[in-house]
Amino acid sequence: xxxxxxxxxxxxxxxxxxxxxxxxxxxxxxxxxxxxxxxxxxxxxxxxxxxxxxxxxxxxxxxxxxxxxxxxxxxxxxxxxxxxxxxxxxxxxxxxxxxxxxxxxxxxxxxxxxxxxxxxxxxxxxxxxxxxxxxxxxxxxxxxxxxxxxxxxxxxxxxxxxxxxxxxxxxxxxxxxxxxxxxxxxxxxxxxxxxxxxxxxxxxxxxxxxxxxxxxxxxxxxxxxxxxxxxxxxxxxxxxxxxxxxxxxxxxxxxxxxxxxxxxxxxxxxx
Amino acid sequence: xxxxxxxxxxxxxxxxxxxxxxxxxxxxxxxxxxxxxxxxxxxxxxxxxxxxxxxxxxxxxxxxxxxxxxxxxxxxxxxxxxxxxxxxxxxxxxxxxxxxxxxxxxxxxxxxxxxxxxxxxxxxxxxxxxxxxxxxxxxxxxxxxxxxxxxxxxxxxxxxxxxxxxxxxxxxxxxxxxxxxxxxxxxxxxxxxxxxxxxxxxxxxxxxxxxxxxxxxxxxxxxxxxxxxxxxxxxxxxxxxxxxxxxxxxxxxxxxxxxxxxxxxxxxxxx
Numbered sequence: 329x330x331x332x333x334x335x336x337x338x339x340x341x342x343x344x345x346x347x348x349x350x351x352x353x354x355x356x357x358x359x360x361x362x363x364x365x366x367x368x369x370x371x372x373x374x375x376x377x378x379x380x381x382x383x384x385x386x387x388x389x390x391x392x393x394x395x396x397x398x399x400x401x402x403x404x405x406x407x408x409x410x411x412x413x414x415x416x417x418x419x420x421x422x423x424x425x426x427x428x429x430x431x432x433x434x435x436x437x438x439x440x441x442x443x444x445x446x447x448x449x450x451x452x453x454x455x456x457x458x459x460x461x462x463x464x465x466x467x468x469x470x471x472x473x474x475x476x477x478x479x480x481x482x483x484x485x486x487x488x489x490x491x492x493x494x495x496x497x498x499x500x501x502x503x504x505x506x507x508x509x510x511x512x513x514x515x516x517x518x519x520x521x522x523x524x525x526x527x528x529x530x531x532x533x534x535x536x537x538x539x540x541x542x543x544x545x546x547x548x549x550x551x552x553x554x555x556x557x558x559x560x561x562x563x564x565x566x567x568x569x570x571x572x573x574x575x576x577x578x579x580x581x582x583x584x585x586x587x588x589x590x591x592x593x594x595x596x597x598x599x
Numbered sequence: 600x601x602x603x604x605x606x607x608x609x610x611x612x613x614x615x616x617x618x619x620x621x622x623x624x625x626x627x628x629x630x631x632x633x634x635x636x637x638x639x640x641x642x643x644x645x646x647x648x649x650x651x652x653x654x655x656x657x658x659x660x661x662x663x664x665x666x667x668x669x670x671x672x673x674x675x676x677x678x679x680x681x682x683x684x685x686x687x688x689x690x691x692x693x694x695x696x697x698x699x700x701x702x703x704x705x706x707x708x709x710x711x712x713x714x715x716x717x718x719x720x721x722x723x724x725x726x727x728x729x730x731x732x733x734x735x736x737x738x739x740x741x742x743x744x745x746x747x748x749x750x751x752x753x754x755x756x757x758x759x760x761x762x763x764x765x766x767x768x769x770x771x772x773x774x775x776x777x778x779x780x781x782x783x784x785x786x787x788x789x790x791x792x793x794x795x796x797x798x799x800x801x802x803x804x805x806x807x808x809x810x811x812x813x814x815x816x817x818x819x820x821x822x823x824x825x826x827x828x829x830x831x832x833x834x835x836x837x838x839x840x841x842x843x844x845x846x847x848x849x850x851x852x853x854x855x856x857x858x859x860x861x862x863x864x865x866x867x868x869x870x
Binding site: 506517526528534 | 781798801827
């Protein structure tokens with residue numbers, strides 16, 4: 329909000345996102361979207377051929393905490409009108425990761441040349457929405473404080489498989505003092521479409537994490553002696569399931585370089 | 600609910616409570632009220648001379664998590680019509696603790712002979728309401744499982760003093776596996792008038808508890824290696840403040856032997 333006037337609240341945000349999207353589309357913004365257009369929902373993206381789409385849709389249905397679906401495209405249609413007025417999934421992500429037979433192959437800043445008429449796009453809610461809610465509630469998020477990516481780990485919490493998609497849950501971790509951890513549980517409970525409440529608190533070994541200081545994805549952050557690690561289901565979970573399912577081709581965003589939507593985080597809140 | 604018919608839900612409960620209250624009033628039930636009329640609110644009780652009432656009212660106002668006020672009587676009036684149709688505070692608690700100059704003096708099962716026309720009764724919400732909600736959500740409460748009183752501790756969390764009332768917060772502790780601890784935080788958040796969300800989770804030393812296995816009040820319970828202790832503000836907190844304030848006379852319930860009201864636990868829920 330730049331004008332100090334609530335009447336312009338969403339208009340101003342949409343102006344911000346339109347400007348940023350133009351830079352992303354033209355390839356002049358290829359970095360993270362963390363901290364950008366903070367009141368708006370950002371999404372994890374998975375693009376698959378149509379013959380893999382039903383299995384993946386069921387995987388999301390079976391694992392709604394790790395894979396909270398907020399949008400699905402029509403087959404072959406690169407537009408996502410439910411998430412933005414002029415949103416073209418082929419150009420509007422800063423950087424794409426292309427998977428071939430389950431392996432991370434090339435990255436790209438534009439996928440118009442690999443787009444297929446049988447592609448289906450899935451958009452999943454993202455922790456940036458709940459981080460925004462935590463910050464607005466006065467909490468300090470360690471990875472944001474330290475200018476780092478959030479710490480993510482392969483847990484031993486099994487997902488419920490669907491067809492060829494299976495694998496353990498990836499979790500993100502943010503340390504808090506106990507009172508803030510309790511507050512964080514309350515705040516994120518409101519946002520089931522952004523992974524909702526934590527899936528674990530406390531001893532990392534209980535969910536198969538042997539060394540909290542060595543994340544599998546993202547960066548390590550400092551954990552105070554008076555802090556408790558708080559673990560949320562993470563939108564990287566479907567990437568692990570993709571690696572296991574090994575479709576001939578699949579495309580995701582590069583972690584931290586998300587799809588900007590035009591929906592407010594507060595629109596995802598259940599209360 | 601004994602008839603399997605929702606139309607009789609509250610009627611049946613009121614019949615149960617009326618029968619139990621008759622036994623309490625006649626002195627044939629002097630034990631704990633734990634597990635009795637489970638859907639109905641039970642209350643912590645503090646009775647004070649009117650010249651102490653304003654300070655105590657402010658103490659409750661200042662410390663709403665430890666002292667969630669659900670009823671205050673008129674001066675000298677032993678009835679509490681807001682909490683029950685025929686509720687006489689002089690006879691309707693199984694056992695009373697009389698404090699003299701801040702010391703625990705005698706107990707009694709009836710206080711008609713010590714009642715004064717300047718007494719004011721305060722009723723505070725109680726953890727039995729949230730224990731009921733936890734059990735109905737499928738959680739197992741260790742002290743209930745083990746047939747023990749809940750473990751309570753003097754913490755180093757300061758209350759906000761009011762006049763002569765001051766002291767640290769007493770907390771109750773229930774151990775849970777992490778996922779159940781998270782669920783317990785969500786469930787009890789709905790019940791701010793029954794102490795609401797926990798005030799601490801994890802390391803007891805961080806709130807001044809040196810040995811979790813030696814509670815200051817109530818019984819010790821088993822804590823599993825895969826469990827996290829969860830601490831709630833406790834209705835014994837005002838008794839500590841009473842000990843510090845040292846009024847010439849004050850009367851409370853004996854812990855675990857609570858006032859039965861005719862209000863549903865769900866009436867206390869904010870959601």
